[in-house]
Amino acid sequence: MIGMLMFLAALIFLLLGVPVAFAFGAVAILFAVLFPWDVGLQVFELLPFRIYGIMQNFTLMAVPLFIFMGLVLEKSKMAEDLLESMGQLFGPVRGGLAISTVVVGAILAASTGIVGASVVMMGLITLPIMLKHRYDPALACGTIASSGTLGQIIPPSVVLIVLGDVMYISVGDLFKAALIPGLLLTALYIAYILLRSWLQPETAPAMPRADIPYGRLLLRAAKAILPPLLLIVAVLGSIFAGIASPTESAAVGVVGALVLTLLKGSFSWQTLRYASLETVKLSAMIFMILIGATAFSLVFNAFDGGDFVHAFFTEDIGTKWAFILVSMAVIFILGFFVDFIEIAFIVVPILVPIAASFGIDPIWFAVLIAMNLQASFLTPPFGFALFYLKGAAGDKVTTAQIYRGVVPFILLQVAALAIIMLWPKIIYWTG
Template sequence: MIGMLMFLTALVFLLAGVPVAFAFGGVAMLFAVLFPWDVGLEVFELLPFRIYGIMQNFTLMAVPLFIFMGLVLEKSKMAEALLESMGRLFGPVRGGLAISTVLVGAILAASTGIVGASVVMMGLITLPIMLKHRYSPELASGTIVASGTLGQLIPPSVVLIVLGDVMYVSVGDLFKAAVGPGLLLTGLYILYILLLALLRPQAAPAMPKSEMPYGRLLLQALKAILPPLLLIVAVLGSIFTGIASPTESAAVGVVGAVILSLFNGTFRFETLRYAAIETVKLSAMIFMILIGATAFSLVFNAFDGGDFVHRFFTEELGSSWSFIFVTMAVIFMLGFFVDFIEIAFIVVPILVPIAASFGIDPIWFAILIAMNLQASFLTPPFGFALFYLKGTAGDKVTTGQIYRGVVPFILLQLLALGLVMAYPDIVKWFE
């Protein structure tokens, strides 16, 4: 029970605005001092060995590499070309601008995987165009933030790399398993937009038809899609065929991103400097959280918190489906208040041995968690994608319009999660 009290205290610290790494690390030290007869500060003697293990982790090396790749692509103007050409191609279709935003979001997810960059770029480029053509502000906002978060599920995804590490499963296998659910979710988004445009034409009107011949529009779209598609094939193809590990393919992606920026004529040494500095900042944040989470788990397990959770699920619930439903509900609720990194580093390691005791497929279970964690970027009040769009949009849309617009897409994510739970073979589409 002291372990559960630790978790609640850490949650209070997070809601009070304490930085994540210091919230978890500080709570661990606080409880070790408050209960010296149970734990004591000597429990931290193991912490240097755990940190050294993190430093030697070959899988986690992919995290800064994929971040660097995404940041270089962010400056390569690839997203702008994609959005402009796809918008002209699909614009004359009712709801076409929103559909093109979803497709570009999926392509960006498979080539950059950085949610913030995707939401900001699409917010700057497509939001004014959609509002200009009298799109519903709710639909425009919801489409942009939901499309931007596809990078949390579609590989290469930092979430999948982290889950692969904490759940002791192959990141390459997770990447293969995530493609099917990612395409399913993208398809559900497009289907919803088409149905909404059919039922409420005023919410998603068609753009005036371009004077440019359709064949030329298609050629422009293909020219914009081809470079990122080649990068996707180079990165994911090398993993899926077994030529390279995820970490090695991340290095391939970095080289490919630099080549793409040279191809687009946007390469600057300032771009490399910007990408390197931001990569260090983001990677340092992630690894500081990992160190704080490691300290927390040491004390949490010393209080037998893991055993308490294990007994609860195996004795009180007693079935694998009860365990899955409860864990999915808990992770979804935590996503309203806690970032995906904290959930991945603190909550998921507790669930891994319980899932193993029930004989649950770890790859399938990891994909369910990843789909659930994606929703944490959209759920108010602390969904990061909502803040990214509001900061970009300014007064173009209100916070209430963003919140209302994202609700249908959250429901679609839950529907996709339910479909993957009901039909586990979806994760095997690309094996």
């Protein structure tokens, strides 16, 4: 039960505004000091060895590489070209602006994968256009926020890399398994927008057709899509074909992003400096959280917290499906209050041995967790995508409109999660 109190204390620290890494580290030290007869500070003698292992982890090297690739592409103006050309192409269709936002969000997810950059870019570019053409503000906000989070399930995704490392499974296999679920979620978003615009035409009216020949619009859209598509094929294709590991393909992606930026004429030393500094900041944040989570897990396991959770699921819950439903519900609820990184580093390692004891396919279970963790970016009050969008939108929309807009898309994520649970073979599209 002391382990459960540790979780409660960590949640209180987070609600008080303590940075995540320091919240979990502080709780670990606090409980080790408070119960010296059970644990004591000597438990942290193992921490340097754990940190050294993290620093030597070849798989986690892909995290800063993919972040750098995404930041370079963010500054290349590729997203602006995509949004402009796709908006003109789909705009004359009822709900077309929202559909083009989802399509661009999926392309950006497979090429950059950075939620903050995607949401801010689409919020700055497409939200004013949607509002100008009398789109329902809630629908516009929900579309932008949810499309920006597709990078958490569509590979290459930092979430999938972290889960692959934490769950001791192949990141390449996880990338393959997550591709169809990511496209399924994209299709559900588009289907919802089409249905909503058909039932309520005033919420997503068609945009007047631009005075440009349709063939020229198609050519412009193809020119905007082709560069990121080539990069996606180079990165994911090398992984799926077994030519390169995710870390090696991430390095290929960095080189490809730099080449695309040079060919586009948008490369500058300021871009390189910005991408390098932001990569260091984001990577340091992730690894600091990992170190704090490692300290937390050391003390948690010293209090036999893992054994308590294992006994609860195997003896009190008792069945495979009950375990899956309860674990998914716990992750979903935690997503309202904490970020995906903390859940991945602290909660998931506790669930992995239990899933193994039930004979659950680890790849399938990892995809379920990834789909569930994506919702943490949208669920109020602490969904990061909501903060990003509000910051980009300013006074154009209210916080209430953003919260109301994301609700249908959260339900669509739950529907996608249910589909993957009921039809697990959907992830094995390669046979």
